[in-house]
Amino acid sequence: MTDRPVARTRDEALVYLDLNPCECGSVETEWASGVVSVEGALVKCYEGDCEGCGAEREYLFTLPAREVMPVGWPTFGGPEPSQLLDAGEWMWLADLTAGNVPDDPEDARRALSMARSAMEEVLKFIPEGQDDVPAEAFWSVRGREVRAAEPPRFRRDRLLVVRDTYRDLAGG
Template identity: 35%
Template structure:
């Protein structure tokens, strides 16, 4: 799989999760390249600028991508799932971003702005895990089989015993967004993040999907 960023902010999250073994967090300078879809891009690969060892996580950044999207559906990119981070890694990103406490209502503006920024990114990270679920029903699954990194598999296993479903993630995301609304809604770099965060209701495929969910849970917990 060719690792292609969909936004600049996604590439920054990816680099933050994949520093060089020497501790360097700045990737090698880019070279000109072409994305699989023909778009010109910058390809970050080669020796680490600090220790000169091969960079562990090469990736491409197309020249036409925005820094971030201004809607919930596009914040980290879209419409397809990420090729940089797997669904378990997105859960890890959410956990890291949402680990702080909720500020007091009378907190200073800088504290509230920082909180809104972190929870905006955390909410959007849950959206990215949801993108890996292909079953549209509320019981559509994401499992450790969808993760290509040990880190992602470990997070999904530790948090949800190796699998979880659409409606559960949507409910968790609703809690995060509810905290945001108390302070004015999504905001990142002083730009409002807009759009709807929908909840999947009952549908005609729910019974079959629930049976698959139960079977998957039994398999993963053996």
């Protein structure tokens, strides 16, 4: 059986799909999802047609060992770190959403909630008793580039300050 990464929640899977565009470069795809059996194992399947070129797209993810119940929006996962996005990609997502906060108050709250949740995901990569996100938590090109640009951003104390700031700006 092929090793597939675990998608802990729908929100996490959709972020991953947005960060992995079609070969034509478009991220515009209306995804349908469901649980299917592949090689005797149940997996979560996301499929849709690229709106840019019409190509059929499909991603298969392993189901988490324990279902993660949503606790607001977005809910990316439980206490364990992501297998889909590395620490640098979560930081990139936080930077992107916090750097483009809309004027509409409700849209601004959602953007800042997304940035806060992405920062929480970065923190999950720090092992107990450590102060920094370890090098092995950066496996993507984008993630390593984000880390290389400013490694001190991945210290626990800085991550907590930024996360708490996004939380406060989002109104809780």
